[in-house]
Amino acid sequence: GDSVTQMEGPVTLSEEAFLTINCTYTATGYPSLFWYVQYPGEGLQLLLKATKADDKGSNKGFEATYRKETTSFHLEKGSVQVSDSAVYFCALRSSTSGTYKYIFGTGTRLKVLA
C-alpha cells in the first residue's frame, strides 16, 4: 500500500545552519506531495506542495523537489532560524479508482538553537 517514510528526529541545528529532512514515498500512479508544519500547540499548516514530477515547491525559504525517479521529496532550507523550530510532516495524496487517500509521515521534530 501507499506509504510515506521520513527521517526520524529530533533534528537539532544551530541558527543559520543548512537543513535537510528526508522523505521518500511509495504510491501507485502520480501522487501529489506535501510538506506540512506544526508549531507548538497548533494544528498543521501547509508549507509547500508539488503535484507532478520535477515540480519544486517553495515557501518561506523552504524548498522541496518532486523526484519520481528516487520517489523522494526532501525538504531543504539554506539558513534556519529559531522560529523554524516545529514538527515537519511529509504527506502524499494518491488517487485509486476515483477515491483519494492522504498518507502522512510520522513527523520530524526540528529544534533550532540561537
Place this chain on the structure above:
Amino acid sequence: EAGVTQSPTHLIKTRGQQVTLRCSPISGHTSVYWYQQALGLGLQFLLWYDEGEERNRGNFPPRFSGRQFPNYSSELNVNALELEDSALYLCASSLAGKKGDTQYFGPGTRLTVL
C-alpha cells in the same frame, strides 16, 4: 476568509464516558477529515466525510464514529472512552475531488481521559 474551526479547545473526561468534538470547515469546502495525534506520534487517519457521506475510515474501533451535516460541518463521537484515547484530535477540510489536494487544518481539540 475564516479557517477551519474546532470546538472545544480542551476537554477532560473519565474512562467510560462519551465525547463529541465539532468541526466547521472553510466555506466552500465539502470534505472533512478527522485525525488522531497521540503525544509524540504522527497523525492517524480516523474518518473522511464528503457531501454528507462517510468516504473512508481508518483502522479504529466502531466506538469512533461521526457524521457530516448539510452545512458540511462535522462531529466526531467517541464512546466508552479509554485512557489511550487521550490525544489531539485534528480536523481538516478540503475542496472535493481533484481540486481538493490540499487539506487545511484546524487548531485541534485536546482530549484528556482520566
